[in-house]
Amino acid sequence: xxxRKAAEPEGDYNIPDNWINKNxxxxxxxxxxxxxxxxxxxxxxxxxxxxxxxxxxRHDHPTAMRGALGNYNGSLFLVDEQRSLLIRERDSAELAWxxxxxxxxxxxxxxxxxxxxxxxxxxxxxxxxxLFFVSKSGRLLQFAVALRKFKWKDxxxxxxxxxxxxxxxxxxxxxxxxxxxxxxxxxxxxxVTELWHEHYQSQHLVLSRSPGTAxxxxxxxxxxxxxxxxxxxxxxxYNWNPxxxxxxxxxxxxxxxxxxVGSPGPCFTGAHLFLIGSDGKVYLxxxxxxxxxxxxxxxxxxxxxxxxSDNHDRKETCTxxxxxxxxxxxxxxPPKP
Numbered sequence: 001x002x003x004r005k006a007a008e009p010e011g012d013y014n015i016p017d018n019w020i021n022k023n024x025x026x027x028x029x030x031x032x033x034x035x036x037x038x039x040x041x042x043x044x045x046x047x048x049x050x051x052x053x054x055x056x057x058r059h060d061h062p063t064a065m066r067g068a069l070g071n072y073n074g075s076l077f078l079v080d081e082q083r084s085l086l087i088r089e090r091d092s093a094e095l096a097w098x099x100x101x102x103x104x105x106x107x108x109x110x111x112x113x114x115x116x117x118x119x120x121x122x123x124x125x126x127x128x129x130x131l132f133f134v135s136k137s138g139r140l141l142q143f144a145v146a147l148r149k150f151k152w153k154d155x156x157x158x159x160x161x162x163x164x165x166x167x168x169x170x171x172x173x174x175x176x177x178x179x180x181x182x183x184x185x186x187x188x189x190x191x192v193t194e195l196w197h198e199h200y201q202s203q204h205l206v207l208s209r210s211p212g213t214a215x216x217x218x219x220x221x222x223x224x225x226x227x228x229x230x231x232x233x234x235x236x237x238y239n240w241n242p243x244x245x246x247x248x249x250x251x252x253x254x255x256x257x258x259x260x261v262g263s264p265g266p267c268f269t270g271a272h273l274f275l276i277g278s279d280g281k282v283y284l285x286x287x288x289x290x291x292x293x294x295x296x297x298x299x300x301x302x303x304x305x306x307x308x309s310d311n312h313d314r315k316e317t318c319t320x321x322x323x324x325x326x327x328x329x330x331x332x333x334p335p336k337p
Contacts, residue, residue, distance in 0.1 A: 015110055020079060023165070023211055023263050024067030024112065029076060036076060038065050044078070044088075059088065061097065069112030070131045072145050083108035083136055085143070098150075100143065105152040107141055109133040113169035114211035114263060130191070132169050132177050138162025140179060140189055158187045158196045167212035172224050172240075180207050184231055186238065199238070205248065206231040213265035215273065227273055233259025235275065235285060254283045254294040 016022075018040070025038045029046070037045045042064025046057040063080040070077040075089040077100075084101035085108075100106055111134035129146040132155075140155040140163055157163050161181035168178040177189045184206035186199045201207075208229040216224030226238040235251035253259055258277040267273045271287040274297075282297040 020066040020083075020110055023114075024069055024079075027068035027071060027076065029071055029074075036068050038067055038078070042066065042081060059095065061086075061088075069109065069133060072129065072131060073125055075145075077112065077131060079109055079112075083110060085109050085133065100150065100152075103150060103152065105154070107133075107139070107152065107154075108136040109141065110136055111165050111211065113166050114213050114265060115168075115171065132166060134163050134165060134179075138164070138182060140166075140177065142191065155189055155191075155194070156196075157181075158198060160198070161185070161187075163187075164209035165211045167226050167228055168214040171214040172216055172226060173222070178212070178226060180209060180212065180228065182209065184209070186226075186228075199246065201248065205236065205250070207236065208233075210263045213263070213267055213273070215267045215270055217270035224270075227264045227267070229260050229264060233261065233278065235260055235264065235273075251285060251292060253277075254285075254296065258283075 021038060021040060025040075026035065028035045033049045035047050036059075037047065039045065044059040044061065044065055046059060048055060048057050061080070063082065063084075066079050066081055066083070068076060068078050069085070075087050078086050078088060080086060084099055085106070087098040087100060089096055089098070101108060113132060125146060127146050130142050130144045130153075133141045133143060135141050138161075139157055142153040142155050144151040144153070158179075158181060161183040163179045164182045165180050166177060167180050167186065170176060172178065173188075175190060175192045177191065179187050179189065181187055185201050186207060188197050188199065189195075190197070208231050210229055212226050212228035214224060214226055223241050225240070228236050228238070230236050230250070234253050237249040237251060238246065239249055240246050254275075254277060258279050258281075260275050260283075261278050262276045264273060264275050273285045275283045275285065277283050281299055284295040284297055286293060286295065
C-alpha cells in the first residue's frame with residue numbers, strides 16, 4: 001500500500017529525554033582517524049588521529065547537542081536540544097554550521113540511520129544520495145545531500161503505525177530503508193517506488209524501539225542479516241539467504257539473569273556482533289564453525305591495571321574515571337567566545 005493512502009495511525013508517544021543521546025552519542029567520521037562523541041551534557045568532542053597520535057578536540061556550539069545522526073562526504077549531521085538537524089562542515093580553514101530544520105519543509109528529528117556504511121567499505125558520491133531521519137511525529141524523512149542540493153521529502157509512515165527508529169539504511173538492500181514501527185514490527189520503504197511493505201512477523205515477537213544494525217559480508221551478495229533487540233531484551237536476527245529467503249532467528253540473551261540494552265552493534269567481518277548487557281558488561285555474539293556462541297568481554301574498566309609501554313608502544317591509556325573526570329572539568333569551563 002502506498003504511504004500516501006495510509007490512514008493516520010494511533011498510539012503516538014513521547015520519547016524519553018535521553019533516548020537520542022543513548023542511541024546516537026557516537027559517530028565515526030573517518031575510519032581509523034576520527035570519531036565524534038556527544039556527552040550527556042550536550043558537548044561535542046572529536047577523538048582525532050594526527051601523525052599516529054590520538055587526542056581529544058572540543059567543538060563548540062551555542063546550543064547543547066543530543067546526538068550525531070550521520071555523516072556524508074566529510075560533513076557531520078547532529079541534532080540539538082531543540083531537535084533541530086544541523087550540519088557541521090569545514091569551510092576552508094573554518095568550521096561552519098547549517099540548520100537543516102530551518103530549511104523549506106524542514107522538520108524536528110529524533111533519530112537517523114544507525115550506521116553510515118559497512119566497516120572497511122568506501123562509497124562514491126552519487127547524485128541520488130540522501131540521508132533518512134525519523135521526525136518527532138514519527139514520519140520517515142528523506143534529506144537529499146548530493147551536490148549540496150539540500151532538499152527535504154516526507155516519506156510518511158506505514159499504514160498501521162508511526163516510526164520508532166531506523167533499523168538499516170541501504171546497507172542490506174540498495175534503495176531500501178528498514179524501520180521499526182512504534183508497534184514493535186518491521187517495515188521497509190523503497191525510495192524508488194515510494195511504497196511501504198510490512199515484513200512477516202509472528203505475533204509473539206515484539207521488537208524494541210531501539211535502532212538495529214546490518215551484517216553483510218559483501219556488496220556483491222544479497223545474503224545478510226538485520227540484528228535488533230526484542231521488547232524483552234533478547235537478540236533477534238532477520239536473516240536472508242538464497243536457499244530459504246527471509247527467516248527470523250531468536251538468539252536470546254547471554255545469560256538468564258541478563259537482558260540486552262541500548263542498540264546492537266557494531267558488527268565486524270560478518271560474524272562478530274557486540275552488545276551491552278544490563279549488568280554493564282560488553283558481550284560478543286560470534287560464529288564459531290557455523291555455530292553462534294556468546295562471549296563476555298567484561299567491563300570497560302581498568303582501575304587496577306597498569307599500562308606498560310616501551311619504544312614500540314606509544315598509546316595512551318586512562319581509566320574510565322580519568323576520562324569522566326577530564327570531560328567533567330571541560331564541561332565546567334565556559335566555552336571561548
